[in-house]
Amino acid sequence: GESVGLHLPTLSVQEGDNSIINCAYSNSASDYFIWYKQESGKGPQFIIDIRSNMDKRQGQRVTVLLNKTVKHLSLQIAATQPGDSAVYFCAENTNAGKSTFGDGTTLTVKP
Amino acid sequence: EPEVTQTPSHQVTQMGQEVILRCVPISNHLYFYWYRQILGQKVEFLVSFYNNEISEKSEIFDDQFSVERPDGSNFTLKIRSTKLEDSAMYFCASTGQDSYEQYFGPGTRLTVT
Numbered sequence: 001g002e003s004v005g006l007h008l009p010t011l012s013v014q015e016g017d018n019s020i021i022n023c024a025y026s027n028s029a030s031d032y033f034i035w036y037k038q039e040s041g042k043g044p045q046f047i048i049d050i051r052s053n054m055d056k057r058q059g060q061r062v063t064v065l066l067n068k069t070v071k072h073l074s075l076q077i078a079a080t081q082p083g084d085s086a087v088y089f090c091a092e093n094t095n096a097g098k099s100t101f102g103d104g105t106t107l108t109v110k111p
Numbered sequence: 112e113p114e115v116t117q118t119p120s121h122q123v124t125q126m127g128q129e130v131i132l133r134c135v136p137i138s139n140h141l142y143f144y145w146y147r148q149i150l151g152q153k154v155e156f157l158v159s160f161y162n163n164e165i166s167e168k169s170e171i172f173d174d175q176f177s178v179e180r181p182d183g184s185n186f187t188l189k190i191r192s193t194k195l196e197d198s199a200m201y202f203c204a205s206t207g208q209d210s211y212e213q214y215f216g217p218g219t220r221l222t223v224t
Contacts, residue, residue, distance in 0.1 A: 032211055043115075043202045043215030044154060089154065093211050097142050098167055099204075101154040 012108045019077040021105045023090035028071060032093040035064060035075045038104070039086045047075070047088075077107075085109045113137045115216035117203050123222045124193055132188045132219045134203030142206040143186045144213065145178065147171070147199040154202065160186065193223045 013019050025033070031052040036044035048059045050066050050073075057064050063076040073090050087106050091099035116135045124130050136143050145157040158168040160178055177189045186205075190197055200220050204213040 034211070034213075038154075041217075043204075043218050044213075045215065046212050049211060091154075094167075097206050097211060097213070098144060098156045098159050099146075099154075099213060100156060103153045 008105055009103065010106045010108070012110060013080050015080060015082060015109050015111050017080055019075075019080045019084070019107060019109075021075045021077075021088050021090075021107065023073040023075075023102050025071050025073060025090070025092055025102075027092060028068075030092045033064070033066065033073050034091045034093060034099060035062075035073075036089045036091060036099075036101070037084075037086045038089065044089060044101075080107075080109050082109050082111060113214075115203055115205055115214050117201075117216035117219050119219060120217070121220045121222070123224065126195055126223055127192050130190050130193055130221060132190075132201050132203075132221070134186045134188070134216055135184050136186055136203065136205030137207070137214055138184070140205035140207045140214070142166075142208075143178075143180070144204040144206075145188045146202045146204065146215075148202065148218075149199045157188070157201075190221075193221075195223050197221060198223045 034049045035047040037047050038044045048062050048064050050057045050064045055066050061078045065074045087104045089101045089104045091101045118133045143160040146154050148154045156169050158172045159166045175191045179187050200218040202218045203216045206213050
């Protein structure tokens with residue numbers, strides 16, 4: 001069946017450094033991917049998305065890269081701040097709109 | 112900024128009891144979803160709902176589960192006879208037309224004892 005997974009369960013970075021969170025997916029037919037941020041006690045929050053016909057998309061301080069050859073997705077956060085500390089999930093969306101979530105990476109930003 | 116709301120924030124129930132979790136999606140959204148997240152695990156899709164009917168459901172969403180949009184604003188998830196393993200955070204989400212961006216509510220923590 002389809003699945004979306006993350007390489008590392010935890011990531012710790014210094015404030016001001018750049019963070020890279022990785023994700024591997026298995027469904028080569030996936031055409032849309034989303035990164036979500038989940039803070040403690042809250043629901044997932046949309047960060048950025050990318051369609052399969054793109055390999056890079058930039059937002060404010062965040063960049064998502066998609067490598068369809070190796071089915072790999074990454075989220076880059078520039079100048080990481082303490083407020084970026086959260087669990088990050090990649091997810092794959094279908095035409096019906098449901099998100100299939102990966103396992104999550106806990107990002108901890110050290111001051 | 113519009114947001115999805117959910118009530119209650121925490122529900123404690125005894126095994127075998129029925130629970131109804133309530134959600135108010137963003138007002139002009141057309142697609143509605145329920146997800147659950149067992150403590151420390153990833154978010155799992157339960158069901159999607161569009162045009163007053165279920166459009167997709169997962170294996171988790173068995174006969175004990177049902178969804179309803181009783182009026183123009185509420186979207187509910189009913190668990191008919193709760194089991195211990197139903198203990199989880201339940202998230203509602205909604206999406207507007209021509210968009211994949213899902214807006215999640217804050218969740219309802221369901222504890223089955």
